[in-house]
Amino acid sequence: MAKNKKIVFANQKGGVGKSTLCILFANYLAYKKQDVCIIDTDLQKTIAGQRTKDLQIFEENDMPYEVQEFDVQDPKMMKQLMDSASEVDGYVLFDSPGNVGEDGLVPMFVNADAIIIPYEYEDKCLDSTGTFVQVLTAIQQKFPQMKADLFFVPNKIDTRIGTSDEIKMWKATDDIFSKFGRVTPRVGSRATLKRINTAELLATQRDAVAAAFDYIIKKA
Ligand SMILES: Nc1ncnc2c1ncn2[C@@H]1O[C@H](COP(=O)(O)OP(=O)(O)OP(=O)(O)O)[C@@H](O)[C@H]1O
Ligand SMILES: [Mg+2]
Structure with a gap:
């Protein structure tokens, strides 16, 4: 069997790029x-x-992978989902909602191999991301079998800005997240990443995410 990896994209902060990076x-x-x-x-x-x-637009046969919907209800159903996901060959990616406190989601985090946490360098986002890490830490304390590696992905980075103070702040933020997991190479804010679909990957999109994703694939 090819290695099985269950990877969850999560952050309680909305709009940070969970769904985008998952696709x-x-x-x-x-x-x-x-x-x-x-x-x-x-x-x-x-x-x-x-x-x-x-x-x-595209033919069903051209789709490179399956997309399945799952309605989060109770922890028991989520545990069953995670058990069947463990039987799948290859990578199973989970896009998650922002309401991370919900009981039904807990088994998704407990049984994940990796949790990918996109964030932006912006006060409100950093506060929410910090709170989200605390939620994960609390789940880990309650369920010691949780073994997910955390990957923090700085997303929507505008490299044209960045005063020396901002660059210091970015670095200080990454240092804090590094205590809880790994900080990946940054993903820039790019127009091409606004035009994604589930059928094909453009070369410009590939270039924009390759460093971060190669890092995750290697370490996860
Ligand atoms: N690197 C990027 N460059 C440009 N636009 C981006 C990038 N990442 C995400 N976006 C845009 O940001 C917006 C929010 O992204 P997305 O829907 O993936 O976030 P989300 O975390 O899944 O949000 P929600 O919490 O609502 O589920 C979208 O319009 C998306 O196109
Ligand atoms: Mg989303």
Whole structure:
């Protein structure tokens, strides 16, 4: 059996790029000839909705991976989902909603191999991301079998800005997150990353995420 990896994209902060990076990571793994599928556990169904749109343009046969919807209800159903995900060959990616305190989500974090946490260098986002890390730490204390590696992905970085004070702040932030997991190479704010779909990965998109994703693939 190919190695099984359950990877959750999460942060209670909205709009940081969970769904975007989840789709891009699936596209990137498919491009690398890895087995991958996505389970969309967000009520907004961002990814499942994107797949529906893509099916109006592309053929079903052209789809590089499956997208499945899952409605989060109770922990028992989530545990069953994680157990069946463990039987799958390759990577199973989970896009998650922002309401991370919900009981039904706990087994997703407890049984994940890796949790990918996109964040932006912006006060409110850093506060929420910090709180989210505390939530994960509390879950870990309650469920010591939790073994997920945390990957912090600085996302939507505008490299044209960055005064020396800002650059200091970015570095200080990364140092704090490094105590809880690994900080990946940064993903820039790029127009091409706003035009993603679940069928194909453009070369410009690949270039934008390759450093961060190669790092995760190597370490996860
Ligand atoms: N690196 C990037 N460059 C440019 N735009 C980006 C980038 N990452 C995300 N975005 C844009 O930011 C917005 C929010 O992204 P996305 O929906 O992936 O966030 P999310 O964390 O899944 O949000 P939610 O909490 O609502 O589920 C989208 O419009 C997306 O196109
Ligand atoms: Mg989302």
